[in-house]
Amino acid sequence: xxxxxxxxxxxxxxxxxxxxxxxxxxxxxxxxxxxxxxxxxxxxxxxxxxxxxxxxxxxxxxxxxxxxxxxxxxxxxxxxxxxxxxxxxxxxxxxxxxxxxxxxxxxxxxxxxxxxxxxxxxxxxxxxxxxxxxxxxxxxxxxxxxxxxxxxxxxxxxxxxxxxxxxxxxxxxxxxxxxxxxxxxxxxxxxxxxxxxxxxxxxxxxxxxxxxxxxxxx
Amino acid sequence: xxxxxxxxxxxxxxxxxxxxxxxxxxxxxxxxxxxxxxxxxxxxxxxxxxxxxxxxxxxxxxxxxxxxxxxxxxxxxxxxxxxxxxxxxxxxxxxxxxxxxxxxxxxxxxxxxxxxxxxxxxxxxxxxxxxxxxxxxxxxxxxxxxxxxxxxxxxxxxxxxxxxxxxxxxxxxxxxxxxxxxxxxxxxxxxxxxxxxxxxxxxxxxxxxxxxxxxxxx
DNA sequence: AAGTTAATGTTGCAATTGCAACAAATTAAA
DNA sequence: TTTAATTTGTTGCAATTGCAACATTAACTT
Numbered sequence: 001x002x003x004x005x006x007x008x009x010x011x012x013x014x015x016x017x018x019x020x021x022x023x024x025x026x027x028x029x030x031x032x033x034x035x036x037x038x039x040x041x042x043x044x045x046x047x048x049x050x051x052x053x054x055x056x057x058x059x060x061x062x063x064x065x066x067x068x069x070x071x072x073x074x075x076x077x078x079x080x081x082x083x084x085x086x087x088x089x090x091x092x093x094x095x096x097x098x099x100x101x102x103x104x105x106x107x108x109x110x111x112x113x114x115x116x117x118x119x120x121x122x123x124x125x126x127x128x129x130x131x132x133x134x135x136x137x138x139x140x141x142x143x144x145x146x147x148x149x150x151x152x153x154x155x156x157x158x159x160x161x162x163x164x165x166x167x168x169x170x171x172x173x174x175x176x177x178x179x180x181x182x183x184x185x186x187x188x189x190x191x192x193x194x195x196x197x198x199x200x201x202x203x204x205x206x207x208x209x210x211x212x213x214x215x216x217x218x
Numbered sequence: 219x220x221x222x223x224x225x226x227x228x229x230x231x232x233x234x235x236x237x238x239x240x241x242x243x244x245x246x247x248x249x250x251x252x253x254x255x256x257x258x259x260x261x262x263x264x265x266x267x268x269x270x271x272x273x274x275x276x277x278x279x280x281x282x283x284x285x286x287x288x289x290x291x292x293x294x295x296x297x298x299x300x301x302x303x304x305x306x307x308x309x310x311x312x313x314x315x316x317x318x319x320x321x322x323x324x325x326x327x328x329x330x331x332x333x334x335x336x337x338x339x340x341x342x343x344x345x346x347x348x349x350x351x352x353x354x355x356x357x358x359x360x361x362x363x364x365x366x367x368x369x370x371x372x373x374x375x376x377x378x379x380x381x382x383x384x385x386x387x388x389x390x391x392x393x394x395x396x397x398x399x400x401x402x403x404x405x406x407x408x409x410x411x412x413x414x415x416x417x418x419x420x421x422x423x424x425x426x427x428x429x430x431x432x433x434x435x436x
Numbered sequence: 437a438a439g440t441t442a443a444t445g446t447t448g449c450a451a452t453t454g455c456a457a458c459a460a461a462t463t464a465a466a
Numbered sequence: 467t468t469t470a471a472t473t474t475g476t477t478g479c480a481a482t483t484g485c486a487a488c489a490t491t492a493a494c495t496t
Contacts, residue, residue, distance in 0.1 A: 055356070063359045065352070077345050105338055116328050119337055123323075126344050127295050133351035134283070138273070140358035141281045141397035143454070144482065171444065179359035181484045186445060188482095361484075362452070389474065399454045404475060406452095 002124040003071040004045050012114035019109050022099045027090045034088045041101045043075035043122075049094025054176070055085050064176045066132075067168065073125050077101060140179060145188040148178045153198070157207055167203040220342040221289040222263050230332035237327050240317045245308045252306045259319045261293035261340075267312025272394070273303050282394045285386065291343050295319060358397060363406040366396045371416070375425055385421040 005013050024047075027033055033051070037044065046068055053066040053074065065086070068074055074088075104122070109115040135155050142148040152174075156165050167174060175182035192198045199206040223231050242265070245251055251269070255262060264286055271284040271292065283304070286292055292306075322340070327333040353373050360366040370392075374383050385392060393400035410416045417424040 065355070078348050105341075110331075110334050111329055113328075116334070116337075119334075119341065120323055123337065123341055123344070126341070126348065130296050130344065130348060130351065133348065133355065136355055137283070137351065137358065140355065143397065143399075146482095170442095172442095179361065181361075182444085183446075183485080184483050187447085190445080364452095388472095390472095400474090401455080401476075402453050405477085408475080 001071075002121050002128070004073060004118070004121050004125060006121050007117050008114045008121075016109070016114055016118055017097065017099075019107060019115075020099045020103050022097050024095065024097050027094050027096070029090055029092050029094075031090045032087055033090060033096070034086060036098065037074075037076060037088055041076045042098045043073060043078070043101055043104065045097040045099070046070055046072050046074075047095040047097055049090060049096075050092040051088060051090050051094055051096075052173075053086060053088050056087065057085060062176050063179055064169075064173055073122070073129075075101065078126065078129065136177075145178070145180050145185055146192065148180060149185070149188060149192065150197075152178065153205065153207055163207045165205040165207065167205065170203075219289075220339050220346070222291060222336070222339050222343060224339050225335050226332050226339075234327070234332055234336055235315065235317075237325060237333075238317045238321045240315050242313065242315050244313050245311070247308055247310050247312075249308045250305055251308060251314070252304065254316065255292075255294060255306055259294045260316045261291060261296070261319055261322065263315040263317070264288055264290050264292075265313040265315055267308060267314075268310045269306060269308050269312055269314075271304060271306050274305065280394055281397055282387075282391055291340070291347075293319065296344065296347065354395075363396070363398050363403055364410065366398065367403070367406060367410065368415075370396065371423065371425055381425045383423040383425065385423065388421075 008016065025033075025036065027049075036042075048070055050067075050069045051074075052064060053068070054062055054064050056062045066074065104119075107115060139148050139151045139155070142151050153165060157163060169177070171186065172182055175185045178185065189198075189200065193200060197207070197209050199208060226234065243251075243254065245267075254260075266288055268285075268287045269292075270282060271286070272280055272282050274280045284292065322337075325333060357366050357369045357373070360369050371383060375381060387395070389404065390400055393403045396403065407416075407418065411418060415425075415427050417426060
């Protein structure tokens with residue numbers, strides 16, 4: 001997996017961060033860092049920790065936009081955070097490097113190999129972010145809660161190459177991620193259990209159907 | 219708006235395309251070009267024309283993933299097209315430049331200004347693609363057809379800075395884009411008309427409510 | 437360990453939606 | 467211009483969902 005500093009050694013990294021006028025900040029757990037991001041057009045690189053980007057609309061519906069951990073990148077442009085309906089919250093103690101986006105694009109170090117590598121890494125990271133969004137869209141375009149759940153399970157299961165899934169979040173957040181009502185989702189999970197499609201023990205879910213056979217459809 | 223060859227003159231462009239071993243292909247209208255894309259890890263640049271990327275699942279539900287016109291970019295990684303549930307179809311006569319993704323990343327021309335500009339352009343295009351996907355996700359996370367429609371109208375209206383919207387696609391495709399049943403959407407549009415929120419004349423929709431007042435909520 | 441808070445599970449019910457089947461209107465083709 | 471094909475509009479009905487309200491369980495706090 002590509003990280004933003006892949007194939008850039010520590011000395012070069014320090015140089016790069018200096019030229020890009022980066023700022024490093026540390027945040028406690030459960031802290032809103034929205035104000036840091038919204039003021040400027042910045043990119044944030046998570047060096048350590050875990051954050052969530054969520055949106056709460058007028059009705060109080062909360063939707064998780066992104067979940068980000070170590071080495072992941074977010075930013076004003078990348079995540080469209082301008083509106084103040086968005087909240088960026090640390091879920092652990094988190095260290096973030098902030099870089100002004102314009103500095104990245106208009107850096108004078110363009111002929112330095114490490115700068116070019118940095119850009120290529122950024123490109124790779126952003127492309128993988130698109131893939132994540134595509135997956136999310138695939139899930140959200142499913143018309144029933146059941147199919148959203150199964151689509152989600154399949155994607156996670158395929159990635160891990162295993163029938164065993166460990167939910168990266170609790171059921172409240174899963175419902176927000178799938179954009180469905182939590183209690184309705186809970187009901188559907190119950191049915192899926194009763195019908196023998198899945199098994200749930202805490203955050204561990206076992207898929208009892210064959211992903212590729214498409215039999216689970218009905 | 220940034221295009222892939224922004225700030226690259228024609229001579230440089232030709233050089234670049236040569237070094238990147240690009241292939242140009244022309245397609246008739248209503249032609250599937252999926253096979254061209256799936257074989258390799260390529261990026262396609264639409265020089266002229268219009269294409270749609272759509273997915274049809276086991277149930278026959280068709281969902282439009284992307285709509286692309288001149289100067290836009292798509293690709294195996296960018297659009298996660300590997301699965302054969304995807305169809306890439308030209309909607310007009312279309313000319314596309316294909317470039318192998320690895321060639322872009324491992325080009326020997328890295329110290330040439332035009333190459334660096336190309337990469338920066340690619341980065342900008344991909345970032346704007348993320349923003350589009352975020353918008354799509356915002357729409358899809360709405361829980362009712364009404365709210366999906368209004369969210370969609372608001373986004374389009376905000377972009378154009380106008381209360382008048384011209385649908386870029388027909389109602390069948392709009393329903394696919396919103397991932398809702400067409401007839402149910404049609405019904406909801408009727409209600410919105412009856413309640414005085416919108417006016418529809420063909421593909422022209424007039425928003426009769428104040429986008430920012432949030433009164434349309436109820 | 438007891439008390440408090442948060443997460444999960446459950447259920448009835450009304451609202452929303454998808455589906456199916458068809459009518460009307462529009463567009464394309466012959 | 468007539469015919470055919472596609473798109474749009476309409477409606478009843480069953481299935482699915484959101485919502486609300488509450489019970490149970492798990493996770494923190496002190």
